[in-house]
Amino acid sequence: MTPLAASLLVAALMFSIGLAGALTRxxxxxxxxxxxxxxxxxxxxLIAFWRYSPHxxxxxxxxxxxxxIAVAAAEAAVGLGLVIAxxxxxKTTDLDQINRLKG
Amino acid sequence: MIESGAFTPQLAASPEAQLLWLIPALPMAAAGIxxxxxxxxxxxxxxxxxxxxxxxxxxxxxxFFHSVGLWTVGQTARExxxxxxxxxxxxxxxxxxxxxxxxxxxxxxxxxxxxxxxIYSTGYMAHDERFGRFFCFLALFAGGMLTVVIANSxxxxxxxxxxxxxxxxxxxxxxxxxxxxxxxxxxAFLTTRVGDIFFLLGxxxxxxxxxxxxxxxxxxxxxxxxxxATLLSQPAAFGLSAAxxxxxxxxxxAVGKSGQLPLHVWxxxxxxxxxxxxxxxxxxxxxxxxxxxxxxxxxxxNGGLMSCCxxxxxxxxxxxxxxxxxxxxxxxxxxNDIKRILAYSTVSQLGYMMAGIGMGGxxxxxxxxxTHAFFKALLFMGAGSVIHGCHEEQDIRKMGGLxxxxxxxxxxxxxxxxxxxxxxxxxxGFWSKDAILEAAFHWTTAKAPFYMLVVGxxxxxFYMTRQVLYVFFGTWRGHHxxxxxxxxxxxxxxxxxxxxxxxxLLGTPVLPLFxxxxxxEAGPLDITALAESEFWLFLGISTVIVSxxxxxxxxxxxxxxxxxxxxxxxxxxxxPVWTLLANKFYIDELYEATLLRFYAxxxxxxxxxxxxxxxxxxxxxxxxxxxxxxxxxxxxxxxVNGAFDKSCEELAHSGGLLAxxxxxxxxxxxxxxxxxxxxxxxxxxxxxxx
Amino acid sequence: MSLVFWILAAxxxxxxxxxxxxxxxVHCALALTVAFAGIALLFLNLGAQxxxxxxxxxYVGAVAILLVFAILLTRGSxxxxxGVFSTxxxxxxxxxxxxxxxxxxxxLSSQRxxxxxxxxxxxxxxEIGQALAGPYILPLEMIAVLLTAALIGAVxxxxxxxxxxx
Numbered sequence: 001m002t003p004l005a006a007s008l009l010v011a012a013l014m015f016s017i018g019l020a021g022a023l024t025r026x027x028x029x030x031x032x033x034x035x036x037x038x039x040x041x042x043x044x045x046l047i048a049f050w051r052y053s054p055h056x057x058x059x060x061x062x063x064x065x066x067x068x069i070a071v072a073a074a075e076a077a078v079g080l081g082l083v084i085a086x087x088x089x090x091k092t093t094d095l096d097q098i099n100r101l102k103g
Numbered sequence: 104m105i106e107s108g109a110f111t112p113q114l115a116a117s118p119e120a121q122l123l124w125l126i127p128a129l130p131m132a133a134a135g136i137x138x139x140x141x142x143x144x145x146x147x148x149x150x151x152x153x154x155x156x157x158x159x160x161x162x163x164x165x166x167f168f169h170s171v172g173l174w175t176v177g178q179t180a181r182e183x184x185x186x187x188x189x190x191x192x193x194x195x196x197x198x199x200x201x202x203x204x205x206x207x208x209x210x211x212x213x214x215x216x217x218x219x220x221x222i223y224s225t226g227y228m229a230h231d232e233r234f235g236r237f238f239c240f241l242a243l244f245a246g247g248m249l250t251v252v253i254a255n256s257x258x259x260x261x262x263x264x265x266x267x268x269x270x271x272x273x274x275x276x277x278x279x280x281x282x283x284x285x286x287x288x289x290x291a292f293l294t295t296r297v298g299d300i301f302f303l304l305g306x307x308x309x310x311x312x313x314x315x316x317x318x319x320x321x322x323x324x325x326x327x328x329x330x331x332a333t334l335l336s337q338p339a340a341f342g343l344s345a346a347x348x349x350x351x352x353x354x355x356x357a358v359g360k361s362g363q364l365p366l367h368v369w370x371x372x373x374x375x376x377x378x379x380x381x382x383x384x385x386x387x388x389x390x391x392x393x394x395x396x397x398x399x400x401x402x403x404x405n406g407g408l409m410s411c412c413x414x415x416x417x418x419x420x421x422x423x424x425x426x427x428x429x430x431x432x433x434x435x436x437x438x439n440d441i442k443r444i445l446a447y448s449t450v451s452q453l454g455y456m457m458a459g460i461g462m463g464g465x466x467x468x469x470x471x472x473x474t475h476a477f478f479k480a481l482l483f484m485g486a487g488s489v490i491h492g493c494h495e496e497q498d499i500r501k502m503g504g505l506x507x508x509x510x511x512x513x514x515x516x517x518x519x520x521x522x523x524x525x526x527x528x529x530x531x532g533f534w535s536k537d538a539i540l541e542a543a544f545h546w547t548t549a550k551a552p553f554y555m556l557v558v559g560x561x562x563x564x565f566y567m568t569r570q571v572l573y574v575f576f577g578t579w580r581g582h583h584x585x586x587x588x589x590x591x592x593x594x595x596x597x598x599x600x601x602x603x604x605x606x607x608l609l610g611t612p613v614l615p616l617f618x619x620x621x622x623x624e625a626g627p628l629d630i631t632a633l634a635e636s637e638f639w640l641f642l643g644i645s646t647v648i649v650s651x652x653x654x655x656x657x658x659x660x661x662x663x664x665x666x667x668x669x670x671x672x673x674x675x676x677x678x679p680v681w682t683l684l685a686n687k688f689y690i691d692e693l694y695e696a697t698l699l700r701f702y703a704x705x706x707x708x709x710x711x712x713x714x715x716x717x718x719x720x721x722x723x724x725x726x727x728x729x730x731x732x733x734x735x736x737x738x739x740x741x742x743v744n745g746a747f748d749k750s751c752e753e754l755a756h757s758g759g760l761l762a763x764x765x766x767x768x769x770x771x772x773x774x775x776x777x778x779x780x781x782x783x784x785x786x787x788x789x790x791x792x793x
Numbered sequence: 794m795s796l797v798f799w800i801l802a803a804x805x806x807x808x809x810x811x812x813x814x815x816x817x818x819v820h821c822a823l824a825l826t827v828a829f830a831g832i833a834l835l836f837l838n839l840g841a842q843x844x845x846x847x848x849x850x851x852y853v854g855a856v857a858i859l860l861v862f863a864i865l866l867t868r869g870s871x872x873x874x875x876g877v878f879s880t881x882x883x884x885x886x887x888x889x890x891x892x893x894x895x896x897x898x899x900x901l902s903s904q905r906x907x908x909x910x911x912x913x914x915x916x917x918x919x920e921i922g923q924a925l926a927g928p929y930i931l932p933l934e935m936i937a938v939l940l941t942a943a944l945i946g947a948v949x950x951x952x953x954x955x956x957x958x959x
Binding site for chain 1: 821
């Protein structure tokens, strides 16, 4: 396979693993871990496309990846803050037990 | 005696003719007002009745003199006033009244005799508590009878006919708490009803064939020549023409109303009513309505031919009349109730009138009707006076020797009796009966009616003599002494007695005023009639009849006074004949066993049909609908409502189910997001590829 | 592909796998760090040096530490009481597999259409800086605002709870 395709596959795999974890682990923090994995996989996709694109001098992929990292960091901070707040309220981080959002 | 019509073509109606409708309207209005008065308003209702009748009499006299006036100048006319009553689109039902000699004489007679009887009733019914109601009925009767007289339309005549029948029922059953009176009233009504059904059929047929029910209508009336020609040419059943059958049907109505054989059974029982009622209704007027009807539709009866004696209808009329005359006279011989004798006498004399019309024409029958009205009313009122004087006793075997106690009554009664018997010259009954016998003698079809009528006349003399001898001669057989009646009762008797004698002058062959007037021809004084041998022949026959009758009566009843409890001498000598006659030839029993039993059975059958069959059907249909309704309700509540309710339930349930997706767990929402994105992506990718 | 790539890919993938499968939450966080490192090395392999270094600085240096702190603050190091995976873990696994199937099949089926430049591009930091101050100035400012907002928000969230408790 082409190098680009290989990179994309790896990214897809990592994305799926992150998704699987986010969907199945009980601990809310581990859901965030899965989300970070997914974001990283997306970043890998971006860099891979930049590397093998016809116009790499536009630096589009790189810029996008950098901004993505920045946003991910901010989001991780806020998300973890939320988890801590929820932990303080419910005394647990088990997602199966936190169901106040039900309709 | 050939009839010849000499009426000028119809004139425009004179004022007298225009106002003719007031004559019946006034008594009817009086009856209406009297019906609203209280029970105790005796004087007012009597005043209303007598007052309205007096005014009607005045108008009738005016009309009569107007008609006589026209006759004297040779312009006898039929003046009619016709109007349309009901409109059906382009056609209409017409009514109207007529002023011609026939109606003029009848009007005067009805009003005059009626007024006298009204006055008489104030005395006779003075002790009755329903005095006011009596006069209300009397006035209503007068209105109905006068309507019959002035009617120019068979429909209007029928309406008056029915009113008269109704009031007859009301008045016969006036003392309704007497079961015999109530039964007699019912019998009268039902028997005349049988006749009325045929009358109605005839009326409908006539209207259908001729298109109108008016008698005279400027040539288009139902008994004028063109209509009769149509009827004669129409064949009906049994080879007879429509004219004959219609005439017979109408005559059937007259048979019922005038008590001819076989519908005579109600008239003797009608004597249960008060005597003024018997005098007015069952002697002078209502029963005469049948004869008047036949006279009125005479052109139809004799098929438009002015020469009499040749039509089938008139044959039937004659035979029925003659049979009734002799039949009733036979029964009257063996009766003991003073009023019942007179009742059978009335039936017999009505038979004479019918036979007179059949054989001699309108004038002959009508003359006897007029004279009979006066002397029969006189006789009934005299009988009423006797009953009143004998303290409500009606059996002649318990009376006797009253000529001393009740002189006025005796004299007037004797005059009436002689008029009825046909004592020659001075009494009107002789002249009228003589005319009938003469017509019968000359009848070409058969001679038997003549002999029947002669025998009937003999019997008439006999039973009247018997009655007078029983009541006024001999010794008093009652318990309490009798007394004369008050003046209010005896004065009308005297007036009627006068007319019973004087009316004869109108019908002598020397001066046949009545016949000429009725036929519209000039009536010259004809002394030469005295020269005709026939006149003396019939005078002789009548004298013989009267003499033989008087002699037989005197021999049996007058020679020795009859003691109180002795049987009738005739009964003693011919017991089986007497029993047959006394029981009225068992006609009532025959009807009871056959017709009435049949009707009772028919009534049971109808009741069964009505309740079980028709009622059952109706019930079944109703049940079916109730069932349908239940089924409908079931459908509606169970299926329609149920379906709706179920679907709502399911919606709610499914909503509940779907709501479980949102269980509040964030991971579930994430999963759904993920799968949705995957699906969308797949769709986008593969659709763009394809 | 070169061997280096596959080894680095293996490190990243295995790290991620470990992060999702291990029982202890702290171990998961550490495995995640390994995955981050692997990704960073892959960036370097692909010639995006600046991106690689930023990855290490931010993710490994900040996000991973933050995760560990959060785990410690929520008693995540204690053994779990009910079980590690959700009761309906299979559904989640299937969904993830489906997503991988979609992605993977789309990649594999479009290999011929993908671009393939063999020469490694140059991405000097100067140019990145110039790009940031030039065409990407607006996103830069917005990221600044975002970071400020995130900072304030995180503080407020954590702060309110504290006050609420006291």
